[in-house]
Amino acid sequence: MMGSTEIYTSLNVSAITSLLATYADTPNGKAMFEDNVIPSDVLCKTDVTINYFPSAPIDGGLEYGEYHYYINCRAGTYYTSRNLAETVFSTINRHGSGYLIVAQLLSTVEPKDETDNYNTPLSIILKTR
Amino acid sequence: MAQTTKKGNIYYPDGAVLAVKADGEAVYTDVGIIMTAIATTLNYDVNEVNTANGDKLDRQVKNMTAALSFTLGNLEPASLVRLGGGVLTKVDTAGSPISTLPNQTIAAGWADQTLIPLTMVVSSSDSTVVRTVAAPTLTSVTLDPSGTPEILAEDTDYVVVADTHSPSGWSLQTLSGNMGTSSPTTFEIVIIYDTNTPIANTTVYAGQSTLVMADVAIQVTHTDDDGLIRRMTLYSGDIDSGGLVFSFKGANEEGIEEMPIAFTGKPDTSLTSGRQLISWTVEDGAA
Numbered sequence: 001m002m003g004s005t006e007i008y009t010s011l012n013v014s015a016i017t018s019l020l021a022t023y024a025d026t027p028n029g030k031a032m033f034e035d036n037v038i039p040s041d042v043l044c045k046t047d048v049t050i051n052y053f054p055s056a057p058i059d060g061g062l063e064y065g066e067y068h069y070y071i072n073c074r075a076g077t078y079y080t081s082r083n084l085a086e087t088v089f090s091t092i093n094r095h096g097s098g099y100l101i102v103a104q105l106l107s108t109v110e111p112k113d114e115t116d117n118y119n120t121p122l123s124i125i126l127k128t129r
Numbered sequence: 130m131a132q133t134t135k136k137g138n139i140y141y142p143d144g145a146v147l148a149v150k151a152d153g154e155a156v157y158t159d160v161g162i163i164m165t166a167i168a169t170t171l172n173y174d175v176n177e178v179n180t181a182n183g184d185k186l187d188r189q190v191k192n193m194t195a196a197l198s199f200t201l202g203n204l205e206p207a208s209l210v211r212l213g214g215g216v217l218t219k220v221d222t223a224g225s226p227i228s229t230l231p232n233q234t235i236a237a238g239w240a241d242q243t244l245i246p247l248t249m250v251v252s253s254s255d256s257t258v259v260r261t262v263a264a265p266t267l268t269s270v271t272l273d274p275s276g277t278p279e280i281l282a283e284d285t286d287y288v289v290v291a292d293t294h295s296p297s298g299w300s301l302q303t304l305s306g307n308m309g310t311s312s313p314t315t316f317e318i319v320i321i322y323d324t325n326t327p328i329a330n331t332t333v334y335a336g337q338s339t340l341v342m343a344d345v346a347i348q349v350t351h352t353d354d355d356g357l358i359r360r361m362t363l364y365s366g367d368i369d370s371g372g373l374v375f376s377f378k379g380a381n382e383e384g385i386e387e388m389p390i391a392f393t394g395k396p397d398t399s400l401t402s403g404r405q406l407i408s409w410t411v412e413d414g415a416a
Binding site: 063064094095097098099100127129 | 131133136137139141143353354355414416
């Protein structure tokens with residue numbers, strides 16, 4: 001997907017992946033999903049996950065690539081969700097080799113019911129040539 | 130359809146380091162946080178003559194200057210003095226010696242040959258940062274104090290260097306190759322501070338009937354994640370009148386205290402003609 005390769009490269013570092021649950025069906029074996037829905041076999045109360053997806057239209061009139069994504073940092077507790085999000089923020093914000101990501105760290109959203117978990121989202125802008 | 134695919138020199142806005150070299154200095158010093166874009170504009174006077182009965186004569190330009198402006202957020206007195214080109218002077222007034230400086234622990238996993246800030250605070254119950262004019266006196270620097278202690282020797286196992294990025298104004302840089310302990314970076318280091326005399330305050334002064342300003346050079350550099358740079362250098366300039374504004378924002382205002390700075394660069398005639406005012410360097414592949 002447009003922009004997702006760079007985002008995956010930026011997220012797939014040990015500082016971030018060491019905080020995630022394992023998940024067999026992903027390229028890096030970690031609970032990191034390019035999707036706006038978490039797989040149904042993820043245990044929301046115990047597994048720590050990241051999922052990322054586009055959050056705004058892609059402007060075809062631009063002469064360079066600019067992609068807006070959400071990165072959701074989910075966990076069973078507020079602290080774990082927040083800690084993961086802050087780690088992601090400090091790792092990817094204003095970094096990139098041949099591209100640049102600028103991130104905003106948003107407020108943590110509490111679970112809406114007993115099947116949900118804490119989510120601390122980041123809103124990012126990825127710029128590429 | 131896209132009209133061109135030529136985009137190898139697209140650069141991503143990511144700020145830059147602005148560094149200043151005052152007259153007589155050998156190196157550029159980073160001034161710290163900048164709150165706005167750093168813009169440099171090339172200006173010159175145009176002399177173009179329209180004849181009454183012939184073609185317009187060639188355009189001649191002269192009096193080339195470069196106007197540079199930015200808003201400084203890190204209001205460090207030493208930087209202001211550098212930017213001032215002689216308009217400002219600085220005096221550090223020493224305070225009373227402090228004997229209660231708490232120990233500092235550098236956690237295991239420290240990076241060798243890297244500046245590690247020496248962080249001194251008044252006491253274990255007062256976290257006021259202590260800065261010193263002179264390099265702080267250290268009673269001891271011990272590697273692995275809770276295991277097999279090795280007393281580290283200054284100038285052999287480590288050096289203490291002035292560092293404007295350090296809260297105290299000083300940093301420690303290890304030389305692990307000289308240490309006796311095997312794999313020294315896997316052990317913590319404990320620094321015990323002796324009595325040290327802090328800087329109590331710094332005062333910047335200005336005001337005299339006349340002054341010949343000293344030249345200042347400015348370098349603006351962006352470094353990408355691959356270590357490649359884009360850099361603009363202004364070889365010689367002076368701060369504009371009105372270019373130093375000392376302000377105290379109201380509590381109802383946003384952001385931080387800032388200082389708008391305006392500079393005018395002029396040709397340095399000691400340099401090669403055609404290269405006397407500015408340079409803009411881009412390393413291949415820089416983002």
